[in-house]
Amino acid sequence: MSEINADLFDRVAAGYDEAVPFFETFGRLLVDWVAPPAGARVLDLGAGRGAITRAVAERGIERVVAGDISPEMVERLAVLPGVDGRLLDAQALDLPDGAFDVVFAGFVFSILPQPELAASEVARVLRPGGTLALSVPGPSTDGGWWERYGEIVAEFTDRLDGGAAAGLDPAEAVTEWDAVLARAGLVVVDVHTTEVDLPLDGPDAHWEWLMSHGNRWLHDALGETDRAEFRNRVLRSLDEDHPARGTRLIAGADFFRIERAD
Numbered sequence: 001m002s003e004i005n006a007d008l009f010d011r012v013a014a015g016y017d018e019a020v021p022f023f024e025t026f027g028r029l030l031v032d033w034v035a036p037p038a039g040a041r042v043l044d045l046g047a048g049r050g051a052i053t054r055a056v057a058e059r060g061i062e063r064v065v066a067g068d069i070s071p072e073m074v075e076r077l078a079v080l081p082g083v084d085g086r087l088l089d090a091q092a093l094d095l096p097d098g099a100f101d102v103v104f105a106g107f108v109f110s111i112l113p114q115p116e117l118a119a120s121e122v123a124r125v126l127r128p129g130g131t132l133a134l135s136v137p138g139p140s141t142d143g144g145w146w147e148r149y150g151e152i153v154a155e156f157t158d159r160l161d162g163g164a165a166a167g168l169d170p171a172e173a174v175t176e177w178d179a180v181l182a183r184a185g186l187v188v189v190d191v192h193t194t195e196v197d198l199p200l201d202g203p204d205a206h207w208e209w210l211m212s213h214g215n216r217w218l219h220d221a222l223g224e225t226d227r228a229e230f231r232n233r234v235l236r237s238l239d240e241d242h243p244a245r246g247t248r249l250i251a252g253a254d255f256f257r258i259e260r261a262d
């Protein structure tokens, strides 16, 4: 399953977050909310193109490891000034115990097949009392459009041989993050729900954005006919159900500030 994530994010890495600064905006919001202290040793887990890494570095923090399972992402992370970009699997970290004061994981746990393994690994590489900052998709003032999109995704996923197991089989069903984290000795100390509302050129740009990150897995897994129908259905739902008819990207996130118990 980790290979599926690596292949998927390799395919989207070149254009990732370039047309619309979605991850960039949320990354900055998360870093500002957590406000890691100067001198902190920071790990950005599942760093993608470095939205969080850049926001951390801009605070003058110099010891940043940015890791991802996608070689194409890591290639782009490694060229960021002062960043130690590494190929790694969040579920089996090749990093020493207690090496970090703060670990960020932006929109990563919710796409892992076994987030509980990542939670244990984060607990191991954090020093006692260290902080994990997590973001996962959350509610927004989208008029129910994301739910509608989820229904369309579920319908087309059912058309695949093997259903959801054929592709990115995310842990999006996990709603009790507190419980998953607690089993690894990680305690949620604060939760914050926020959203972004970003301009788009129109519904086609909305579709292109949807297909520019993890959501692309289903598009790529479908046959040609289903793929065209999937696109048409999403465009129709943007026209009929989206509060801005697809001309704005409205999406929410839940942020968790978590501490490793001593």
Ligand SMILES: C[S@@+](CC[C@H](N)C(=O)[O-])C[C@H]1O[C@@H](n2cnc3c(N)ncnc32)[C@H](O)[C@@H]1O
Pocket (backbone or CB within 6 Å): 002, 005, 006, 009, 010, 023, 024, 027, 045, 046, 047, 048, 049, 050, 051, 052, 067, 068, 069, 070, 073, 088, 089, 090, 091, 105, 106, 107, 108, 111, 112, 213, 214
């Ligand atoms: C939705 S993106 C978020 C990227 C970044 N955190 C951000 O906020 O822009 C998820 C990232 O997690 C990476 N990823 C997926 N599975 C992973 C794993 N098992 N270990 C490490 N990274 C993983 C993907 O390659 C991708 O870059």
